[in-house]
Amino acid sequence: MAKYLLLKHYRGGPTPVTDMPLLDRWTPAEVTAHVRYMKDFAARLEETGEFVDSQALAPEGTFVRYDGEGRPPVTDGPFAETKDLIAGWMVIDVDSHERALDLAAELSAAPGQGGEPIREWLELRPFLTSPPTITE
Amino acid sequence: MDEVLPRSLIPGVLGVLVRRGADFATAEDAVQDALVEALRVWPVDPPREPKAWLVTVAWRRFLDTARADAARRRREDAVDEEPAPGPVPGADDTLRLYFLCAHPSLTPSSAVALTLRAVGGLTTRQIARAYLVPEATMAQRISRAKRTVSGVRFDQPGDVATVLRVLYLVFNEGYSGDVDLAAEAVRLTRQLAAAIDHPEVAGLLALMLLHHARRASRTTPDGGLVPLAAQDRRRWDTGLIAEGVRILQAALARDRLGEFQAQAAVAALHADAPTAAETDWVQIVEWYDELVRLTDSPVARLNRAVAVGEADGPRAGLAALAALDEALPRHAAVAAYLHERDGDRSTAARLYAEAARRATNLAERDHLIRQAARLNTR
Numbered sequence: 001m002a003k004y005l006l007l008k009h010y011r012g013g014p015t016p017v018t019d020m021p022l023l024d025r026w027t028p029a030e031v032t033a034h035v036r037y038m039k040d041f042a043a044r045l046e047e048t049g050e051f052v053d054s055q056a057l058a059p060e061g062t063f064v065r066y067d068g069e070g071r072p073p074v075t076d077g078p079f080a081e082t083k084d085l086i087a088g089w090m091v092i093d094v095d096s097h098e099r100a101l102d103l104a105a106e107l108s109a110a111p112g113q114g115g116e117p118i119r120e121w122l123e124l125r126p127f128l129t130s131p132p133t134i135t136e
Numbered sequence: 137m138d139e140v141l142p143r144s145l146i147p148g149v150l151g152v153l154v155r156r157g158a159d160f161a162t163a164e165d166a167v168q169d170a171l172v173e174a175l176r177v178w179p180v181d182p183p184r185e186p187k188a189w190l191v192t193v194a195w196r197r198f199l200d201t202a203r204a205d206a207a208r209r210r211r212e213d214a215v216d217e218e219p220a221p222g223p224v225p226g227a228d229d230t231l232r233l234y235f236l237c238a239h240p241s242l243t244p245s246s247a248v249a250l251t252l253r254a255v256g257g258l259t260t261r262q263i264a265r266a267y268l269v270p271e272a273t274m275a276q277r278i279s280r281a282k283r284t285v286s287g288v289r290f291d292q293p294g295d296v297a298t299v300l301r302v303l304y305l306v307f308n309e310g311y312s313g314d315v316d317l318a319a320e321a322v323r324l325t326r327q328l329a330a331a332i333d334h335p336e337v338a339g340l341l342a343l344m345l346l347h348h349a350r351r352a353s354r355t356t357p358d359g360g361l362v363p364l365a366a367q368d369r370r371r372w373d374t375g376l377i378a379e380g381v382r383i384l385q386a387a388l389a390r391d392r393l394g395e396f397q398a399q400a401a402v403a404a405l406h407a408d409a410p411t412a413a414e415t416d417w418v419q420i421v422e423w424y425d426e427l428v429r430l431t432d433s434p435v436a437r438l439n440r441a442v443a444v445g446e447a448d449g450p451r452a453g454l455a456a457l458a459a460l461d462e463a464l465p466r467h468a469a470v471a472a473y474l475h476e477r478d479g480d481r482s483t484a485a486r487l488y489a490e491a492a493r494r495a496t497n498l499a500e501r502d503h504l505i506r507q508a509a510r511l512n513t514r
Contacts, residue, residue, distance in 0.1 A: 046272055050277075093269050094245075129497045130498070133348075134399070136402065
């Protein structure tokens with residue numbers, strides 16, 4: 001019983017293993033198949049009792065920071081060419097690290113152009129838990 | 137109304153339904169419905185015989201479901217007459233229910249969820265909130281678990297060890313949300329101890345009581361971790377400690393040692409020390425030796441190294457630690473502690489920082505960062 005974040009990077013992870021153009025260069029049927037794969041994957045996880053959350057993010061965001069008492073927040077960006085860009089995430093609750101790896105690999109196999117798996121790199125991050133009661 | 141009374145009747149009620157011939161999955165749903173009904177009705181109209189009330193309502197609900205199913209399958213004659221009640225249910229039914237819900241064919245998380253619902257009588261929503269997953273996910277986890285055990289005969293003997301592992305998991309996860317999982321684990325283990333005479337069941341109950349007794353002193357009001365040596369021992373629950381020690385002594389007297397009894401013995405020695413300095417570390421090392429012999433667990437070896445450090449000095453502790461895999465959880469934290477006690481503050485600071493990076497829970501990470509910061513800023 002451990003929760004993991006599956007982080008989908010547009011950019012910023014290891015070098016992609018497939019030469020994948022942006023989705024707007026795919027055929028509509030390929031886009032539909034890709035989106036359906038994600039939805040089916042989430043539905044399967046709900047069925048197995050392992051689904052926690054799934055969210056997609058708009059690609060462009062704003063950087064914000066505090067600028068002192070009584071002053072409005074300072075904003076910066078958006079930066080079109082930042083190195084790291086996060087597309088979305090999925091959170092799973094599984095019995096083992098191996099299971100988390102298997103599920104991440106399965107999600108990474110979403111179909112792309114020509115129905116071939118896109119093999120995108122997914123970043124797997126364990127959640128910090130609440131402390132155990134018995135430690136000594 | 138106290139929710140615990142009706143929930144404590146759940147195993148017996150479910151046992152009656154299954155003995156009357158109901159299938160486990162449908163019966164469990166019916167009992168859960170009856171429980172929800174009880175929580176609604178009892179505050180204004182308390183029953184004279186709570187258990188009989190639950191059996192009647194649950195059985196009626198089960199028949200409704202079974203009839204609807206039967207009608208759907210055009211087999212209306214399948215279930216109609218109420219069969220004669222089976223043998224008098226009691227401790228045996230409770231025990232069988234624990235075995236079923238912790239069946240080895242279930243994954244740990246499914247066994248935990250099924251036990252909390254079918255034995256504990258918690259609702260799916262309560263369990264989902266306690267484990268911070270969506271209710272739909274928890275509902276699926278529970279119904280899959282029920283399907284998995286649907287072929288298992290209710291009266292088949294089970295393995296106590298698997299039940300104990302499930303209860304230990306529930307207890308050790310602490311609690312979040314509106315359900316106190318640690319208290320629920322204690323209640324379920326008490327109920328199990330009443331149903332079966334087994335030294336390891338007693339050992340686990342003692343272990344839980346001895347740790348539960350220290351709960352108030354274990355965290356600061358804002359959730360920070362207070363290590364054992366720094367805990368305010370006046371806040372320990374002496375009633376729970378006395379009960380835990382009594383149960384443990386009776387179990388140990390039977391001379392069938394197991395891992396939970398050995399762990400409880402360590403907890404009892406800590407509970408017994410008026411101050412941290414008066415802890416009997418020599419005896420604690422001996423219990424860890426037993427634990428290592430019983431389980432060969434690396435975690436037990438790690439804890440043993442801490443105890444050796446206290447009993448024979450930090451150098452001896454570090455020597456015991458040197459034989460262990462550095463990848464073990466909390467290895468760096470233990471090394472940091474022993475190095476600081478040995479006077480090597482810079483190594484300790486570096487190891488505390490490393491331990492913080494590798495911590496798997498938030499409170500421990502924050503605690504380790506503060507330890508590193510304390511050494512780095514002097």
